[in-house]
Amino acid sequence: MTGEKAAPKCRKVMSAAIPTQSETLTLQAALPLDCGRSLDGVQVAYESYGKLNEARDNAILIAHALTGDQYVASPHPITGKPGWWVRMVGPGLPIDTDRYFVICANVLGSCMGSTGPASLDTDGNPYAMRFPVITIRDMVRAQVALLDSLGIKRLHAVVGGSMGGMQALSLAANFPERTAAALIIASTARHSAQNIAFHEVGRQAIMADPVWRGGDYYAHGKGPEKGLSVARMAAHITYLSEAGLTDKFGRNLQDRSEKTFGFDADFQVESYLRHQGIAFTDRFDANSYLYITRAMDYFDLAEEHGGMLANAFAKSDARFCLVSFDTDWLYPTAESRHIAHALNAAGKPVSFMELSAPFGHDSFLLDVPALDRVIEGFLKQ
Amino acid sequence: MTGEKAAPKCRKVMSAAIPTQSETLTLQAALPLDCGRSLDGVQVAYESYGKLNEARDNAILIAHALTGDQYVASPHPITGKPGWWVRMVGPGLPIDTDRYFVICANVLGSCMGSTGPASLDTDGNPYAMRFPVITIRDMVRAQVALLDSLGIKRLHAVVGGSMGGMQALSLAANFPERTAAALIIASTARHSAQNIAFHEVGRQAIMADPVWRGGDYYAHGKGPEKGLSVARMAAHITYLSEAGLTDKFGRNLQDRSEKTFGFDADFQVESYLRHQGIAFTDRFDANSYLYITRAMDYFDLAEEHGGMLANAFAKSDARFCLVSFDTDWLYPTAESRHIAHALNAAGKPVSFMELSAPFGHDSFLLDVPALDRVIEGFLKQ
Numbered sequence: 001m002t003g004e005k006a007a008p009k010c011r012k013v014m015s016a017a018i019p020t021q022s023e024t025l026t027l028q029a030a031l032p033l034d035c036g037r038s039l040d041g042v043q044v045a046y047e048s049y050g051k052l053n054e055a056r057d058n059a060i061l062i063a064h065a066l067t068g069d070q071y072v073a074s075p076h077p078i079t080g081k082p083g084w085w086v087r088m089v090g091p092g093l094p095i096d097t098d099r100y101f102v103i104c105a106n107v108l109g110s111c112m113g114s115t116g117p118a119s120l121d122t123d124g125n126p127y128a129m130r131f132p133v134i135t136i137r138d139m140v141r142a143q144v145a146l147l148d149s150l151g152i153k154r155l156h157a158v159v160g161g162s163m164g165g166m167q168a169l170s171l172a173a174n175f176p177e178r179t180a181a182a183l184i185i186a187s188t189a190r191h192s193a194q195n196i197a198f199h200e201v202g203r204q205a206i207m208a209d210p211v212w213r214g215g216d217y218y219a220h221g222k223g224p225e226k227g228l229s230v231a232r233m234a235a236h237i238t239y240l241s242e243a244g245l246t247d248k249f250g251r252n253l254q255d256r257s258e259k260t261f262g263f264d265a266d267f268q269v270e271s272y273l274r275h276q277g278i279a280f281t282d283r284f285d286a287n288s289y290l291y292i293t294r295a296m297d298y299f300d301l302a303e304e305h306g307g308m309l310a311n312a313f314a315k316s317d318a319r320f321c322l323v324s325f326d327t328d329w330l331y332p333t334a335e336s337r338h339i340a341h342a343l344n345a346a347g348k349p350v351s352f353m354e355l356s357a358p359f360g361h362d363s364f365l366l367d368v369p370a371l372d373r374v375i376e377g378f379l380k381q
Numbered sequence: 382m383t384g385e386k387a388a389p390k391c392r393k394v395m396s397a398a399i400p401t402q403s404e405t406l407t408l409q410a411a412l413p414l415d416c417g418r419s420l421d422g423v424q425v426a427y428e429s430y431g432k433l434n435e436a437r438d439n440a441i442l443i444a445h446a447l448t449g450d451q452y453v454a455s456p457h458p459i460t461g462k463p464g465w466w467v468r469m470v471g472p473g474l475p476i477d478t479d480r481y482f483v484i485c486a487n488v489l490g491s492c493m494g495s496t497g498p499a500s501l502d503t504d505g506n507p508y509a510m511r512f513p514v515i516t517i518r519d520m521v522r523a524q525v526a527l528l529d530s531l532g533i534k535r536l537h538a539v540v541g542g543s544m545g546g547m548q549a550l551s552l553a554a555n556f557p558e559r560t561a562a563a564l565i566i567a568s569t570a571r572h573s574a575q576n577i578a579f580h581e582v583g584r585q586a587i588m589a590d591p592v593w594r595g596g597d598y599y600a601h602g603k604g605p606e607k608g609l610s611v612a613r614m615a616a617h618i619t620y621l622s623e624a625g626l627t628d629k630f631g632r633n634l635q636d637r638s639e640k641t642f643g644f645d646a647d648f649q650v651e652s653y654l655r656h657q658g659i660a661f662t663d664r665f666d667a668n669s670y671l672y673i674t675r676a677m678d679y680f681d682l683a684e685e686h687g688g689m690l691a692n693a694f695a696k697s698d699a700r701f702c703l704v705s706f707d708t709d710w711l712y713p714t715a716e717s718r719h720i721a722h723a724l725n726a727a728g729k730p731v732s733f734m735e736l737s738a739p740f741g742h743d744s745f746l747l748d749v750p751a752l753d754r755v756i757e758g759f760l761k762q
Binding site: 233270297 | 678
């Protein structure tokens, strides 16, 4: 492996530097980007689990979601919480680390060790808004460079939920020789007008915060926490189902028996959302949020391939599996069906199923035993 | 009529004072509020159309929505735009001003002439956050006081969409002798956890804006426009359907043929939302937005009546009509059905229908000819 252990250079500089346990690869070649620019010295921070076999054909790449990171099955270095998919990745689990070599890399543009807007440009200052606008395909280019460095020519599978599913689709479409299977969960081949609208609210909330300072907040010790918190709150609503919110919170009051006739968090759902917003600012860089949401909004796999989604898969010989959740209104089942139809039109092997789960979009991260079985079964084929 | 023509005292003081054409009633008695406090000298600004007949039994009260106002069929004094329901209210229209005496009053807590947080307290300064937290029932109390002043004992009907529907429900439940009919459109008898969550995002966006200054921005010439704009953007998404947004905007670019790889409004939907946000700040007071969203979140008509919605209607002898729209995900059909079931359980006459319209929650304001026919027919019965 050519990955070298290095201190992360692009951590959120206004928070106390916390050493990452992640391996970090520094790309030797400039990374070309869809915008026409390229980036020198890109770093890719990643975690790996299990062992690459001699044939180097047992690797599974897991692609993370918007605010996810490489700590798929390792404790998060800032929050101390267990990895975000410990229920799925480990010895004897559906993504079995006794069997597979599992890799998860922090995406380009993020803030957990891979190069992003908080990283230092050649002048020694953070890129901030000088960072180029990146795309999902650019993220995948960085991941493919990582596979090269690890000597992995072809993955056993690429797996991702939400934005991770977009990367899985993009890898299968744009680097068709690099994977034998693609598992896309709760995702979409394009961002809808409503998806873009919610992201735009979040971006405007961040940019409206005077502490954002046009993105140049790193030297000031504090980021646009209020704006980022509002952005997270708005997004968080879209990750949950209406029924799930009602079941979990309903109109229950928070630590009180009567409404206070004030603007405190009288309702549990208010208290919960405020907490989600504030906690997020401890672990995420606001500029990364701007850049990654932009990459998602720009994502339209058909557009990249002459306007026909089926064309995107023309060169792929991968097996595909698509999973949606019946309560996911962010990327509803119709979006997965749309991909399945395109794969059918392209004559590619695809299985597609909608699972029933009460948690909305977040179902892919939560306790849905049917998902475990689908993943385990698909990977073993 | 005891309503006296008066300059509005509670207009948004940081905008140029624009004389209202509305009649303004100043209540002689203190208005009791659900919070336990009462308000002296409450003003109620209202518009009226048509003529009250000798029997004084042809009056229809229209209750407006969150960001609506009394200019139901008159040009808006700030924007110059036609009234918000000119398609419904006028001579020969479904709410026929040749036949009915139509009243629409700015709600308590708002900013178009009725008393709200921007109004002056007895010390000569705006209430700001000293304004009491009000409820939907408090708004209705002010409207009933207006009816008293106009000598109207019993309405022919009370009509409202969205928050207007909440007022119509509250009036029929809490002042059952005051109306012979209630027409509730795209509304609900209680705010759900998701409804509260979206409002909380908006409130946090306003309060995060440093220009908000704890509500005391009136003397500084400028309100928290950025925060209010973000709040409006988030709310606006909930007023439209996903399919409607896709039909109207899809992924169309705004005045450009290529994505710019930047953070300008590349997509039409971004440009549209930003415009909605900014335009709103010209005509609405941020503190009013806080207070009125709070009143809506507090609304739970069953809770006011021992936890049983059917009990709320026990004393009513009004006819009810409930209308929902199939694409409304803010107050979906299930909410109207819930009210219909309660009315059935209480043995009250109710008709309930779901109309098909592509515009989401905003359908009640837009071109849905089936709604015209329902309203006209129900009022004529």
